[in-house]
Amino acid sequence: MESGDKVWEVFIQKKPGLAFKHAGSCHGYDKKMAIQNARDLYTRRGEGRALWVVPSEAIVSVPLDDSEAFFDPGVDKVYRHATFYKIPDGVDHL
Amino acid sequence: MDKFEKAFNDIIEKDLKVEPRDWMPEKYRKTLIRQVSQHAHSEIIGMQPEGNWLLRAPSLRSKQVLLAKIQDEAGHGLYLYSVAETLGITRQEMNAQLHSGKAKYSSIFNYPTLTWADMGAVGWLVDGAAIVNQVSLQRTSYGPYSRGMVRICKEESFHQRQGYEIMVQMAFGTPEQKEMAQDALNRFWEPALMMFGPHDADSAHSSQSMAWKIKRESNDHLRQRFIDRTVPQAEFLGLTVPDVNIKLNKETGHYDHSPFNWDEFWNVVNGNGPCNQERLDHHKKAHHDNTWVREAAAAFAAKTETIVA
Numbered sequence: 001m002e003s004g005d006k007v008w009e010v011f012i013q014k015k016p017g018l019a020f021k022h023a024g025s026c027h028g029y030d031k032k033m034a035i036q037n038a039r040d041l042y043t044r045r046g047e048g049r050a051l052w053v054v055p056s057e058a059i060v061s062v063p064l065d066d067s068e069a070f071f072d073p074g075v076d077k078v079y080r081h082a083t084f085y086k087i088p089d090g091v092d093h094l
Numbered sequence: 095m096d097k098f099e100k101a102f103n104d105i106i107e108k109d110l111k112v113e114p115r116d117w118m119p120e121k122y123r124k125t126l127i128r129q130v131s132q133h134a135h136s137e138i139i140g141m142q143p144e145g146n147w148l149l150r151a152p153s154l155r156s157k158q159v160l161l162a163k164i165q166d167e168a169g170h171g172l173y174l175y176s177v178a179e180t181l182g183i184t185r186q187e188m189n190a191q192l193h194s195g196k197a198k199y200s201s202i203f204n205y206p207t208l209t210w211a212d213m214g215a216v217g218w219l220v221d222g223a224a225i226v227n228q229v230s231l232q233r234t235s236y237g238p239y240s241r242g243m244v245r246i247c248k249e250e251s252f253h254q255r256q257g258y259e260i261m262v263q264m265a266f267g268t269p270e271q272k273e274m275a276q277d278a279l280n281r282f283w284e285p286a287l288m289m290f291g292p293h294d295a296d297s298a299h300s301s302q303s304m305a306w307k308i309k310r311e312s313n314d315h316l317r318q319r320f321i322d323r324t325v326p327q328a329e330f331l332g333l334t335v336p337d338v339n340i341k342l343n344k345e346t347g348h349y350d351h352s353p354f355n356w357d358e359f360w361n362v363v364n365g366n367g368p369c370n371q372e373r374l375d376h377h378k379k380a381h382h383d384n385t386w387v388r389e390a391a392a393a394f395a396a397k398t399e400t401i402v403a
Contacts, residue, residue, distance in 0.1 A: 004392025005186075007179060024242070025176045027185065029391035030399045041169050045249075064098075064115055 007056040008034040010041070012048035020052055028053070106307055111237035114180040122306055125299060126236055127181050128197075129308065131188045134174035135199035139373050141167045143207040143216060152210060159256050160213065166249050173242045180238050193378055201359065202285050204367030211264045211271070215278035217257015219286040219324065225250050226320045227290065235307035258327065265331040272332075279328065280336045287351075288359045290317035321349050 008028055011020040023042045028034030034053040043051065062070045078084050087094050095103075098117035105112050112118055141164050148164070151157035175185055191197035202220050207213065225247065232243040264275035291297055291313040303309040321340075328335050339352040361367070 004395050005388070007176075024173060024238075024245075025179070026172065029388075030395040033391065033395075040165075041172055044165070044169065061115065064117065 004029045006034070008038065008053040009056050009059060010038040011052040011054070012042060013050035014048055016049065020050070023047075025056060026053070106235055109233075109235075109307070111240060112235050113237045121302070122308070123181050125303060125306070125308060126239065127178055127183050129299075129303075130174055130178040130181070130239055131183065131191065131197050132199060134171045134178060134188065135192050135197055136203065137167050137171035137174060139199045139203045139377065140220075141171075142373055142376055143203055143205070143369075144213065146207050147210060147213050150210070151213075156213075156260075163217070163253050163256060166253065170246050170249070173245060177236075177238045177242050189381065193374070193381070195365070195374075198363070199373075200289055201362040201367060202282075202289050203373060204362050204369045205281065205285055206369055208281075209274045209278060211260070211274040211278035212282070214257050214260030214264055214275065215282040217253050217255075218261050218327070219257075219279075219282045220289070221250055221253040221257060222324060223286045223289045223320050225254055226316050226323075230311045230316055231309075233307075233310045239308075261331055261333075265333055275331065276333050279333050283336050284354060284358075285362075287317055287321065288354060290314070290320070292356070292359075318348050321351060325349050 005027055006029065007025050009025050010023045012023045013020045023038075026034060026037045026041050028037045031053070035051060038051055038053050042048070099119075102112065102117055102119065102122075104110075105116070112122075144160060144164050144167070148157065148160055151160050175188060178188060179185065188197065192199070202223075207216065228243050228247050228250065232240055232247060234240045234243065261275055261278075264271040264278075266272075294300060294312045294314045297313055300309065300312065304312070325335055325340060325342075337352050340349055342348075343350045362370070365371075
């Protein structure tokens, strides 16, 4: 990559109260340029009211090799779901 | 077959999306880089024929609209460069490949835009053909490409409608305007049909791309869809599609057409179209003339950015 030019990941909040959603990426040499480029690239039609840009290199993700083991603890605990529990008929608001 | 290859094959078979971190065959990656970078370059080079009319647009409204459309094309190019970057090629490498001629862009942009009616024909036919292709690509197997296509298709429909609006104004205007509209249709009709690429039997990359679901529908299939949609639109304008053999085939429900002049197509692909040299020279010049901007931005960032490594 050209000296100083960086890739940034762009997150948009569509409306107040909603979560920020990943929209794609853009280029920029510094933070100000990155967020202006993100605006010009991803919000030309009022797609959002708030923007984040994060240097792509700052994103941490799970290595592909490890992903099965990494997420394994989350798959066998059915008691973490509300549907696991039996509630007698006639009991409301649970 | 190792577990990664099996996972890839499962994704393709189940119509799921391949994501940047997933294992993929090297040839899948290369094919996508070639296709997506060519697509990106087409959007960027495609700004030139329209930029040609920016300072001569006939009204403030048409100028604003054209400017917004060209800005969209830049945006589409950038979305697509971003998609290609997720596959491990840099923006700089893609630019270098465009400049060296290793990477191509759509041949349609090697034709000149001679009159204001051409702005209509480009929006109506060129963007129209692009939409047919891109709607199909929304279902491509590579996730970032698919999402980019969804975004682009939303924006492109404005382009095609603004083009058709110009055609309506010209076709129902003075006799001279109508003549210009007909002339634009005459010049852009066959090149627009060739945007879908060679016939399926002659398409070098098609069958593997279809198997990997990078492409979802064949060149000829998409081309026929475009013809079927567009001929009635030309009839509404009172214009004549420049092909004496265009007629609705009652049996197939599709429009028949004459064979295309593929020699012309390959001639332009191979660099001998009316504007190949001009388009590439202009891109190179803009890139080189703006070197100082990139250098200044890098120097400013080096001085002011402290947190970001």
